Amino acid sequence: MSDHGKRLWGGRFASAPTEEVLAFMAGRDVAAIRPCDEALVPYDLDGSTAHATMLMECGIIPAESGRRILDGLAAIRAAHDAGEFRLDPALEDVHTNVERELARRIGDEHAAYLHTARSRNDQVLLDMRLWERDVARAIAAEARGLAEVLIALGREHRADIMPGFTHHQHATVTSLGHVLLGFVGGLVRTVERMADWLGRFNRCPLGAVTGYGTTFAIDRECVAELLGFPAIEEVSLDPVQTRGEAEAELVSALELGVQHAASLAGSLILLSTTEFRCITIADGFSTGSSIMPQKRNPDSLEVIKARAASVVGCSAGLRALAGRSLFGYNREQQWSKYIVMDAVREGLPCFGILASVLQTMTVDADRMAALADRGFIGATPLTEALCQERGLAFRVAKTVVERAVALSVAAGSADRVSYEALMQALAEAELPIDVSSDDVRAWQSPELVLSRLTHAGSPGPEAVLAAAEALTSRLGRRQV
Template sequence: MKKSLKLWGAAFTKEPSRAVIAFTAGRDVASVSPADAKLIPYDLWTNKVHVLMLGKNGIIPKSDAGKILKGLLKLEQLVAAGKFRLDPSKEDVHTNIESWLTEKLGIEIAGKLHTARSRNDQVVTDIRLYLRDQVLTFVGNNIGLVQTLLKLAKIYQAVPFPGFTHHQHAMVTTFGHILAGFATMIIRDIERLKGWYILHNISPLGNAVAYGTSFPVDRTLTAKLLAFDGPDTNSMDAITNRWEPEADLAYSVVVLMNHLSLIAQTLILLATPEFGMVELSDKFSTGSSIMPQKKNPDPLEVIKGKAGFVHGQLVGLLSMGKSNFIGFNRDSQWTKYIVMDLLSECEPAPAVLTGVLLTMMVNTKIMETWCRKGFIGATTLMEQLVAMYALPMRQVKVVVEKAVKRSVGQDKVTFTSLCQSLQEEGLALPITESQVAAWQEPETIIGLTKSFGGSGKKSMKQELTLLAKQLAGHQKWLLQKKKDKGKALK
């Protein structure tokens, strides 16, 4: 007996990857790992830095610090080999690691690790390191998305495309101009993510409970060894506002997801048979359990769903910070779960959208055909009449509006209807039928567009050059931050 393992896909020429299927399936069958499992490498790093400082400053004997450090390095190897698992009976990652060290070294040695700190500054430091890595991941993924958008924008920079307002034909632009607009949004998202670094790449380690310690800790040293820009200024601040770096990053990601959702919705519409302007690859589509012909844009729809989902998580983080009392409060622990869920939901989205864009087919003929419908050239016709004959814009708009009404069913203003409307307004202009037709042609409209940031040839060249320069700056920044981290880890 033949076993059928899939409910759809026999009509597809290419199969979606496992990553795409996992992205669309969400948590339907996949489990979620414990939150603190994500913090293991950061807690190990924090512990190594802390014990190095304790030994260097003579707070604990250097020999004991060396033994603890050796134990942490051994544990790090076990983690890398997948041979260390968190024990739920030991409360959290900090307790798990310290317990393991105690079993290996005894409390006489391992018991000195927690000198001059609290779990309060320890967990805040761990999460700060985790969030910082997430920033770098999101920046990197979005750089890849912008590279793709700019590549496609260059290819399609002169392809006429119908611009819309209110879901109705508005003015002629180019498909490249639309793609460059998307790239501009994502570059701004990258800048917003980089802003998180300015605010929050500072070390909370050494704040202890929230009010400092009587031990002579060197917070500048530990900040340097963790690749922070320095220690934070006030020991109470980071402990009390455990929600704030989380919410700042969450906000940046939510705005990013809004932009990705906008792009996704645009592609979904353009891929419908009614539009027919793009065709999505089977690799980024799914089928139906009952309808044999269906090819659904599920990855794009999931991006939209995730955007709505994380709005609620952002509100949750903001609510966590609205009524705190000074110092640590246990309710702030839940900010960890919220932000980790938010980030894990969204992290694959830029790469998925990049894949959709790289594999889709573009029907430029249909795009151009739509640029000759719905009186889409009427605005440029009006502008040329105003510019050529030095007429009041408001008066000419009335003329063209009346000409549109007289030309219903023609998709463009006719020469006869325009002449009648001009005569009705008491205007006699030496225009020709060829002029009226040319001013409504897509290629002419694009050629006449002169404003910076618009779809004209010169403007598009300037725009793509500027965006590429901005992107190069972000790539350089990302590389430097990765180098800073690598240097600190050594």
């Protein structure tokens, strides 16, 4: 039986969603979320390896024990990579699991030295900072990838006319390329925010211990260098008592990025409806109904909106954790780990899924052009033409065209200002201006309007190309 036959829908689809897309859309319905500390195993091993190396080099622990610790940590890493090292919930956390496994492999007499000059406080801080550093780079890469897709599509569709909207109503003429590029700036800023985050928080917290240091003569700069940090946290208390701040800023930046993605997703949903029919979402990013045979639901885009809302909630939760206790470590700070991981799990995949939706969607340029000639969308260009071609002051011209719109509606027109209506409005305003019917028609032509939009940042084809180049250059300036 085909996959279509196993599900309750799919018979009308030419292709089915991939397992990745189905998992994205299904969320937690039938799949469990892995424990947070499973994601930290590689980072805990990295941190312990660097810490043990420093302890050896500083002569704080016996060299033989140090060598055995390093060998044991390498063996645990190999076991983890092979799927043979699993966390025991009875041991509370990743740190205890690693230390107990190390003792099992090399003996307590050697493993007991590993925790010298270290607390679980700064150990988890380090694990999280390493994980978050990779996450920040991943968010930047995913946002950059979506931005690059939008830039490419913006170039491709720079001359595809469509209506621009305000208040969900026809406003004036634009192009699909311009609309798509309108979402790139927010993604570029997401990349920039990740670079800014790294500039503030890519610092090594290990050595803070409980927040108040240690009497052992440790070399914190050595550990930082081994782990690829450009600097250490200057005051040991700071990273301990502000745990959650780095997480809050990271999720806040992610929140803004996925909100841009959700906004675009919502627009694509509307443009794909039967009423608009401007685009078609590919089968691989749609689902069907258990009862309605004809349905093609844009679930992938709807889920992006839902996941963005989840990230907003996580962002609020992290801010609520901050600054409500006596200085030093307090247990509620541990919850920042769960919240930031929830946010990343929900938000990070949105960029790639949306990029794939965009790359596979079908655009009906003729339909968009037809919609761009309805609802008096040419009224504003007509107003501007009366200013530019006949010398009217803008406020006067707008008043005249408003009256002409009302007269056109009364005469049964719902799309363009008629020549007769404009002439009557001019006459009522006692403005003896020479305007031909050809002028009125041309000044409202979507094609002519788009060609006259030439200033920087406008929807005109050449302006869109220039904007695409500028955005590409800006993306290239911020490497994360």
